[in-house]
Amino acid sequence: MPAVIETDVKKMQKCIDLCNRCMQVCEECLTSCLKEPDAQARMKCIQTLRDCADICSLAAQFMARGSAFAKQICGLCAEICEACATECDMFQDNHCKQCADICRQCAQECRNMVNM
Amino acid sequence: MPAVIETDVKKMQKCIDLCNRCMQVCEECLTSCLKEPDAQARMKCIQTLRDCADICSLAAQFMARGSAFAKQICGLCAEICEACATECDMFQDNHCKQCADICRQCAQECRNMVNM
Amino acid sequence: MPAVIETDVKKMQKCIDLCNRCMQVCEECLTSCLKEPDAQARMKCIQTLRDCADICSLAAQFMARGSAFAKQICGLCAEICEACATECDMFQDNHCKQCADICRQCAQECRNMVNM
Amino acid sequence: MPAVIETDVKKMQKCIDLCNRCMQVCEECLTSCLKEPDAQARMKCIQTLRDCADICSLAAQFMARGSAFAKQICGLCAEICEACATECDMFQDNHCKQCADICRQCAQECRNMVNM
Numbered sequence: 001m002p003a004v005i006e007t008d009v010k011k012m013q014k015c016i017d018l019c020n021r022c023m024q025v026c027e028e029c030l031t032s033c034l035k036e037p038d039a040q041a042r043m044k045c046i047q048t049l050r051d052c053a054d055i056c057s058l059a060a061q062f063m064a065r066g067s068a069f070a071k072q073i074c075g076l077c078a079e080i081c082e083a084c085a086t087e088c089d090m091f092q093d094n095h096c097k098q099c100a101d102i103c104r105q106c107a108q109e110c111r112n113m114v115n116m
Numbered sequence: 117m118p119a120v121i122e123t124d125v126k127k128m129q130k131c132i133d134l135c136n137r138c139m140q141v142c143e144e145c146l147t148s149c150l151k152e153p154d155a156q157a158r159m160k161c162i163q164t165l166r167d168c169a170d171i172c173s174l175a176a177q178f179m180a181r182g183s184a185f186a187k188q189i190c191g192l193c194a195e196i197c198e199a200c201a202t203e204c205d206m207f208q209d210n211h212c213k214q215c216a217d218i219c220r221q222c223a224q225e226c227r228n229m230v231n232m
Numbered sequence: 233m234p235a236v237i238e239t240d241v242k243k244m245q246k247c248i249d250l251c252n253r254c255m256q257v258c259e260e261c262l263t264s265c266l267k268e269p270d271a272q273a274r275m276k277c278i279q280t281l282r283d284c285a286d287i288c289s290l291a292a293q294f295m296a297r298g299s300a301f302a303k304q305i306c307g308l309c310a311e312i313c314e315a316c317a318t319e320c321d322m323f324q325d326n327h328c329k330q331c332a333d334i335c336r337q338c339a340q341e342c343r344n345m346v347n348m
Numbered sequence: 349m350p351a352v353i354e355t356d357v358k359k360m361q362k363c364i365d366l367c368n369r370c371m372q373v374c375e376e377c378l379t380s381c382l383k384e385p386d387a388q389a390r391m392k393c394i395q396t397l398r399d400c401a402d403i404c405s406l407a408a409q410f411m412a413r414g415s416a417f418a419k420q421i422c423g424l425c426a427e428i429c430e431a432c433a434t435e436c437d438m439f440q441d442n443h444c445k446q447c448a449d450i451c452r453q454c455a456q457e458c459r460n461m462v463n464m
Binding site: 031034035036037039040043046047050 | 379382383384385387388391394395398
């Protein structure tokens, strides 16, 4: 059924785009967190941002290549994105608020990939 | 001068977006090349696509984090993108033609970053 | 109990070392497969080698940084290593035989990490 | 001349091993820096450690696959390793001292690769 296939391609493209966006926002947020006066209190947040940027980047690559493991890496990516959103939600600055929002959107798209 | 700064931010965003796009197109083209009946004749093309996808991915991450080495990695990325375009130009299928085109655009934006 | 902690550190170091080794052997095997006269018949093997090299590389990085998600990425790494060993076992050349062997060792160490 | 070839293979293996080692030590040092009471003063050090771990990881992958761009990425890797050593030298703790030492060794081996 071509209609279904087209839908799947669009779903995957949406997920790739969000993984790329989430990678960028996590990298930006990490750099911003390092500059905050309470950088030391953000240790766990910074560590989670690092993991999240890296797994989003590799998930986008796996999807782009049509990997047989795209769903599995998206499952792990969703889990790390959720953890990252939880960490970022603990801080009041704009970069953390925006990052938490994008992480949640990315987690949702990754779960959609898993269930495709 | 805020106007200049805004221009630089936009230039870098354009470069990040093209690196992400080039990563995706190279991964897709690599997978398509492996499925072609003349896969063995595409050895050098496939190897260059692999390098190009990986360096584009890391260049996007370096730019996103505001790395002090963003220009240097963009310089290397431009070089690999040009080589990849040259390899892809040797084949007549649509995925190679499209990939060569995106690689050249990405190389140009990476050079713009280097000269920023 | 320091003895237990030391054991865990040693286990993780063994797993990092095997992930690095497996990354290298998969990259070498992929390049060798591209040069074989039956490269086209190795499509699935080459694609799995690509995924395996990348996940081994990121798993080593997650373990090195003491990531909260080290066990999860090792779980996925074990799964991809096993799939890669199965693919490589289908070919008779030395690089595939050696790669299958290292992939199985790496899968085992990754499972040890998961159960730590 | 097989003797020369063997020497080159050994040189590259030494460089791959040091890149893997440097990736690990940088990741460990970054995590340790985040836990230090003066984490905020280490911002530039942490950012350089992040870049260094990532470029070492990709340089090892490029060498392992016999990339045509192995020398170029090793050239950039040497530059980032030197910068990382300089940053780490500013701090007195053992993890920074050890990291600076490994970064310098890795930079030297990467330069050897460039001149091979």
